[in-house]
Amino acid sequence: xxxxxxxxxxxxxxxxxxxxxxxxxxxxxxxxxxxxxxxxxxxxxxxxxxxxxxxxxxxxxxxxxxxxxxxxxxxxxxxxxxxxxxxxxxxxxxxxxxxxxxxx
Numbered sequence: 001x002x003x004x005x006x007x008x009x010x011x012x013x014x015x016x017x018x019x020x021x022x023x024x025x026x027x028x029x030x031x032x033x034x035x036x037x038x039x040x041x042x043x044x045x046x047x048x049x050x051x052x053x054x055x056x057x058x059x060x061x062x063x064x065x066x067x068x069x070x071x072x073x074x075x076x077x078x079x080x081x082x083x084x085x086x087x088x089x090x091x092x093x094x095x096x097x098x099x100x101x102x103x104x
Contacts, residue, residue, distance in 0.1 A: 017104045020052060023060065024101055028077065028092025034085065036074030044101055052103035061098025068097050 024047060029037045041054050057070035066086065069076045077086045086092065 019055065020103045022048060022101045022103070023098065025061065025096060025098045028066070028095040028097060030091055030093040032077060032086050032088065032090045032092050034088040036069075036071055036076035036085075038074050040070065040075040041073050044103065048103075055102045055104055058100040058102070059097070060100050061096070063095055063097050066092065066095055066097070068099055 022044075024044070040057075044054050045051055054070060054073075057068055057075065059068055065080045067078045067080050069078060077092060078084065079086060
């Protein structure tokens with residue numbers, strides 16, 4: 001396999017805005033809602049004490065069979081072994097998520 005040419009943005013978005021990278025570790029939702037946990041942007045802003053807008057989330061820690069995905073302001077969790085979203089009302093409070101949050 002050969003990868004194509006890459007373009008590096010040097011920590012900036014296409015509009016010249018600076019991007020920030022923060023590592024957050026937190027427990028999952030005690031009753032996961034279908035479609036994802038709403039208000040992830042506000043949660044990140046409260047933790048960081050800054051009014052940044054989340055651009056994306058990258059899993060960097062072992063979350064077991066759970067994969068956190070940032071979608072439209074929500075933190076959705078999919079099951080790695082099936083590719084399906086975690087079922088409604090599942091207790092994920094025993095799962096520790098370590099993610100890299102990219103924001104601007």
